[in-house]
Amino acid sequence: MLEARGLVYRYPDSSRGLEACSLAIAPGSRNALLGANGSGKTTLLQHFNALLRPTGGELHLGGQALTYSRAELKALRCRVGLVFQNPDRQLFSASVEEDVSFGPLNLGLDEATVRERVAAALAATGMTACAARPVHQLSHGQKKRVCIAGVLAMHPEVLLLDEPMAGLDAAMQRELLTLLDDLSGQGISIVVATHDIDFAYAWADRVHLLQAGRCLASFAADEWPAWRQTLLAAGQPLxxxxxxxxxxxxxxxxxxxxxxxxxxxxxxxxxxxxxxxxxxxxxx
Structure with a gap:
């Protein structure tokens, strides 16, 4: 579905973001990206959504290498949606409904289709009652839900989330987990960058371990014990x-x-x- 093949990325100050990073995301799978701060998790997510362009290697979508043409970028961002760790970086419209409408409107969809998509996305995230509320009046958890709704309104096949549990209390984490389970049940591939080892082990189908911009290992979550030493060497506890x-x-x-x-x-x-x-x- 989505594959990084030897991705290399250098930031403008020449610091390393990715170093020959390769991993694949299967259709309908639940994936956890693990790694210490600076390991490349967020950088990889931004490559998956083509917010960053690699200085080496290739990104493949559906088996085809991305050429980064305008048409391909538009198609990719319809199929692959990214939710930032900080929702305030992603929300910019006055009201919830306006913000969720932004993506579908920019696809050139007719008004009736946009309204239908927005209503469905708000219902899926439990934010229907907040449709008319100003974005700045929402709680942190509600803002994250609006960000997810904005991505869902694009009907993505892959959902990328950067530290989705950060800043949420226990009740909000349970609600978000239920939402992720529902989306996974609809066949959406989900990729979560997280420091929460217990969440990753309980929720993911596959685990991808990053260190210094490389993917050290990709394995089924139930194979975790067999990868114990590799995980511990990368600073990831049991x-x-x-x-x-x-x-x-x-x-x-x-x-x-x-x-x-x-x-x-x-x-x-x-x-x-x-x-x-x-x-x-x-x-x-």
Missing amino acids: PAVLELQQQLQRLGIVDSAPARSLTELVAALAEKPADFAVDRRKEV
Whole structure:
């Protein structure tokens, strides 16, 4: 669907952004980009949306190399939408409805189609009641939802999000996670750059590890234990649930396949007889 092939990028001050970075995003997949600050996550997302043009390598969309012609850039940005970490960088219209309308209007769509797309995007993000509100009166979480709605109104096939959980409280994070699950269920490919290891492990289908502008590894999320040393070397700790389960396995309390979330682990423990853990501790 979307592929970076040996992307190289240098910023105007000659500092490195990407260094022979290669990875692929499959149709309908859920992807987590991991890496320390400065590893190239945001730079890669901006290349995927063609906000930045590589100084080397190629970006492929649907198997075709992007030539960066005006027509191709327009087509790419219809198919690949980017949500910035800071929503104030992305919102510029007076009201919510105006902001979400901006993209479809610039496609030259008729008024009825634009209204239909905007209404659907606001409904999908739970922002219908805020359609007429001034953007500056929204909370941080609401602004992020409007940014996502603006991208959804373009009917993208790929949604890119840079640190979407940043600045959100626990309730807002749960709401955003539900939204991402709904969008994934519609077949949209989602790529999330994040520092939240537990979220990445529980949510993603595939994990892509970046360091110093390179993609060190791409693997299925359930293969995480096999990549432990590579992740630790890149400064990425084990997900808390995986570390806890490994400790419980050493004690002989659980022997199931690695759980992807605390909910899964609790369910596995609940299946054990009530006196099982006590008996095992006595044996130890």
